Structures are given as structure tokens and as C-alpha cells.
Amino acid sequence: MRNLLVFINKYNAFFLFVIFEIFSLVIYVKYNSFQRATYINTTNEVTGTLYGRVSELNSYLDLKNVNDSLATENARLRNTLKSSYYADTLAKRTVTDSAYKQQYTYTEARVINNSVNKRNNYITIQKGSKDGIVKGMGVISSTGVVGKIVYTTEHLSLVQSLLHKDAKVSAMLADTKDIGSLIWGDDLNPRKGLLTDVPNHVKPHIGQWVVTSTYSDLYPAGIPLGKVTNLHAKGGGFFLNMEVNFSVDFSKLQYVYVVNNKLALERAGLEAQEKQDE
Amino acid sequence: MSRVLIFNLIRFAVLVLLQAFLLKNISLYNLSVPYLYILFILLLPFETPNLLLFLLSFVLGITIDAFYDTPGLHAAACVVLAFVRVLFISITVQKDGFDNEPEPTLGNMGFRWFFTYAAVLILFHHFFLFNLEVFRLSELQYTLLRFLSSSVFTLFLVLISSFLFYRRKER
Numbered sequence: 001m002r003n004l005l006v007f008i009n010k011y012n013a014f015f016l017f018v019i020f021e022i023f024s025l026v027i028y029v030k031y032n033s034f035q036r037a038t039y040i041n042t043t044n045e046v047t048g049t050l051y052g053r054v055s056e057l058n059s060y061l062d063l064k065n066v067n068d069s070l071a072t073e074n075a076r077l078r079n080t081l082k083s084s085y086y087a088d089t090l091a092k093r094t095v096t097d098s099a100y101k102q103q104y105t106y107t108e109a110r111v112i113n114n115s116v117n118k119r120n121n122y123i124t125i126q127k128g129s130k131d132g133i134v135k136g137m138g139v140i141s142s143t144g145v146v147g148k149i150v151y152t153t154e155h156l157s158l159v160q161s162l163l164h165k166d167a168k169v170s171a172m173l174a175d176t177k178d179i180g181s182l183i184w185g186d187d188l189n190p191r192k193g194l195l196t197d198v199p200n201h202v203k204p205h206i207g208q209w210v211v212t213s214t215y216s217d218l219y220p221a222g223i224p225l226g227k228v229t230n231l232h233a234k235g236g237g238f239f240l241n242m243e244v245n246f247s248v249d250f251s252k253l254q255y256v257y258v259v260n261n262k263l264a265l266e267r268a269g270l271e272a273q274e275k276q277d278e
Numbered sequence: 279m280s281r282v283l284i285f286n287l288i289r290f291a292v293l294v295l296l297q298a299f300l301l302k303n304i305s306l307y308n309l310s311v312p313y314l315y316i317l318f319i320l321l322l323p324f325e326t327p328n329l330l331l332f333l334l335s336f337v338l339g340i341t342i343d344a345f346y347d348t349p350g351l352h353a354a355a356c357v358v359l360a361f362v363r364v365l366f367i368s369i370t371v372q373k374d375g376f377d378n379e380p381e382p383t384l385g386n387m388g389f390r391w392f393f394t395y396a397a398v399l400i401l402f403h404h405f406f407l408f409n410l411e412v413f414r415l416s417e418l419q420y421t422l423l424r425f426l427s428s429s430v431f432t433l434f435l436v437l438i439s440s441f442l443f444y445r446r447k448e449r
Contacts, residue, residue: 012328012329013328013361013364013365014361016328016329016332017332017357017358017360017361017364019332020332020333020335020336020353020357020360021354021357021358021361023336023353024336024339024340024350024353024354024357025350025354026350027340027349027350027353028348028349028350028351028353028354028410029350030350046344047298047344047345050298050299051345054299115302115346115347116308117305117308117311118346118348118411119411119412122347124347158347186417186420187420188308188420189308190308
């Protein structure tokens with residue numbers, strides 16, 4: 001027994017190394033499998049507040065760009081207003097159209113932490129469960145799709161950005177409506193994604209817009225994802241793969257919108273029936 | 279003694295804040311990412327007990343993890359770093375030399391020793407960090423490129439900051 005203690009004492013560095021290493025790896029692996037159910041991340045009190053402060057400072061320095069993008073978006077939205085169309089019929093009447101019910105609502109949120117140069121990137125935003133945000137909602141910005149919510153606390157939420165190993169968005173080519181799915185490319189370039197699984201008969205061309213498809217339950221259809229830049233991306237097999245330039249500049253995100261699809265629950269319930277049916 | 283403690287506490291706070299708010303946003307060509315915070319472990323005094331050394335490395339790693347959203351990743355890499363540090367120092371430094379050279383700084387140990395020390399420790403730390411982060415071999419070439427370019431960047435910053443706070447050994 002005494003010899004054992006002497007032995008352990010002599011090589012104590014090694015044993016300490018093993019103990020701490022196992023401890024770290026357990027945390028690392030556990031966090032990976034339990035979907036970030038841990039407090040060691042940027043949504044906790046201390047780091048969340050610190051990031052909030054610094055982001056406030058940064059947002060002042062970037063006000064000009066934010067104003068520009070908001071002005072552009074305002075102009076675009078103004079274009080879609082009823083009042084910006086003139087009626088070419090003589091008789092004018094107002095119709096309360098009960099055929100339209102709101103399906104999507106948007107909550108705006110400020111980005112307080114962001115990264116683009118890791119293998120898996122996350123964004124922290126300053127809206128949480130108190131503002132009605134739940135796990136699984138989609139997140140877009142004024143220029144296109146950003147990602148989806150993976151974890152919320154009372155005041156903050158964590159967004160899995162498109163720049164993530166597991167990110168996959170149902171997409172389509174804007175003018176021909178051919179469906180594919182958009183993932184982040186293997187070369188980890190924060191400006192480029194990969195549109196995969198497009199049927200072989202499709203003839204895409206460079207510069208074509210890629211938008212969210214009608215199948216997606218996170219985003220409204222037609223939200224821009226990016227433009228096709230290269231038709232001959234590697235891989236694919238029986239399907240076409242093409243390179244897409246993201247329309248969102250992830251490194252400059254300041255404000256995002258969280259999308260609440262009011263029919264998401266209903267749809268999930270309906271599609272669960274399908275599995276029972278089989 | 280308390281002076282050493284206070285110096286190290288300040289160093290810890292400054293390096294963590296620097297890493298989380300400045301260096302986190304820097305990356306060259308999306309390849310080279312500096313991790314200067316490990317300078318804290320490099321500069322701990324020679325006579326730090328092993329238990330304290332590992333504990334501090336772990337705490338430093340987990341603090342960085344909290345800012346990077348990667349629980350355990352930096353902690354694991356820092357513990358590896360601490361182990362390599364123990365081995366490296368036991369091989370290259372005589373035990374009785376500790377009295378007049380309490381800390382492994384550039385001024386105390388000379389450029390050649392410090393350069394080798396920093397390079398070896400940084401290489402181990404970054405190699406472990408990048409491979410654990412990716413956790414697959416299919417992107418090996420890209421990971422190695424990231425690892426090497428980041429190591430060079432970090433080593434550069436470590437040397438710059440060492441020269442910035444250079445103090446010649448008083449003899």
C-alpha cells in the first residue's frame with residue numbers, strides 16, 4: 001500500500017493529467033449528445049451580460065451600415081404596401097378578406113455574439129423564452145436565412161447558424177422551383193454553401209437565386225438563401241450539386257428576425273400520424 | 279508571494295478578456311486563429327504544485343469555453359498543455375535553479391529556451407484543440423493547415439507580448 005502511494009506521488013503529474021483530461025472530455029462529449037443542456041455557454045448570466053455590453057459598443061460603431069440595411073428593407077417593404085399600388089378600376093371598395101390569416105409572425109432581436117470561423121458556429125441573440133421564443137424556430141435577417149433556435153433561456157437564445165455541420169435547409173431554385181437542400185460546404189468558407197440533391201434533369205445557370213422551399217416548416221417560402229456561383233461542385237452522384245454564395249454576410253450580422261410559424265405544431269402533429277399509419 | 283498571486287490573477291483576467299473580445303474576432307484567411315490565452319499557463323511560476331497547475335489550466339480552459347460555447351474543448355486542450363509543460367520543464371530545467379528564476383519568462387530564461395518552450399507547448403495545445411474540435415479524419419488536410427497556421431500566429435503573438443514586457447534578469 002505504501003509503495004503504491006509512493007508510486008502515485010512520484011508520477012503525480014501523470015495521474016492528475018488523466019483525471020482532469022477525463023473530466024474535460026466527459027464535459028465535451030456530454031455536451032455534444034445532450035444538445036447543449038449545460039450552463040457553460042454564452043447564454044449564462046456572466047458571459048451573456050459581458051457580451052451584451054460589448055455588442056452595445058460595437059453596434060454604435062456599425063450604425064451606418066445597419067441604417068443602410070434598414071432603409072433598404074423599408075423601401076422593399078414599402079413597395080409591397082397596398083398604398084403603393086394604384087387601382088386601375090374605377091369602383092373602389094374595401095374588402096376585409098377573411099381568406100387570409102396570419103401564418104408567420106416575426107420577433108426582431110439583436111445579435112450579441114457571433115462566430116464564423118469555427119467548424120460549428122452559433123449566434124447568441126438578445127431575446128428569450130420570455131419573448132415567446134422556443135427551440136426549433138427559424139431565424140432570418142433582412143438579407144436571408146440565418147439559422148434556427150437550438151437553446152433558449154429567459155432573456156437570451158442560441159441560434160445554430162447555417163455555418164454548422166448539422167445545418168440543412170430545404171431550398172429551391174427561385175424561378176424553376178426545383179427542390180434541393182442547402183448545407184455548408186466542406187471547405188468551411190463562411191461565404192459559400194452547397195446546394196445538394198437537385199434532380200439531374202434540371203438545367204441551372206450561374207446567378208440564379210436559391211430561396212427557401214415551400215416544404216420548410218421553419219421559414220416562409222421564398223426567403224433568399226444565395227446565388228448559384230458554380231455548377232460543378234464535387235460529389236453528388238446521381239444528383240446535381242452546386243455552389244451557392246450566401247446572401248447573408250454572417251460576419252456582419254447585427255439584427256435578426258425570429259420566425260414563428262403558427263402552423264408548425266399542427267403540421268408536426270399531422271406528420272406524426274404518418275408514422276403511426278405505417 | 280502575494281505579489282505573484284496578484285500578478286497572475288490580473289494576467290488571467292486580461293488574457294481571458296483579450297481572447298474573448300478581441301482575438302475571437304480575428305482570423306487570417308479564415309485559417310489562422312490565435313489563442314493567446316495559453317500564455318497564462320506558459321508563464322506560471324516553476325514552483326507551482328502540479329495539482330494547482332492542472333486546476334488552473336482546467337479553470338482557464340472552461341472559462342474560455344464559456345465564451346466560445348464549446349464546453350470541455352478548451353479545458354481538455356489546456357490540461358494537455360499543462361501535462362506537456364510539466365514534462366518539458368522536468369527535462370530541460372535543473373531543480374536547484376528555481377530560486378533565482380521563479381518564472382519561465384523570456385527575460386529569465388533567454389530567447390532560445392523560451393522560443394523552444396513556447397513552440398512545443400503551443401504545437402501540442404493547438405494540435406489537440408483543432409483535432410478535437412473537428413473530431414473526424416476526413417478533413418485532415420484542412421485541419422492540419424489550420425493547426426499549423428494558427429500555431430505560427432499564436433507563437434508570434436506570444437513572442438511579441440514577451441518582448442513587450444521584457445525584463446532582463448537581475449544579476
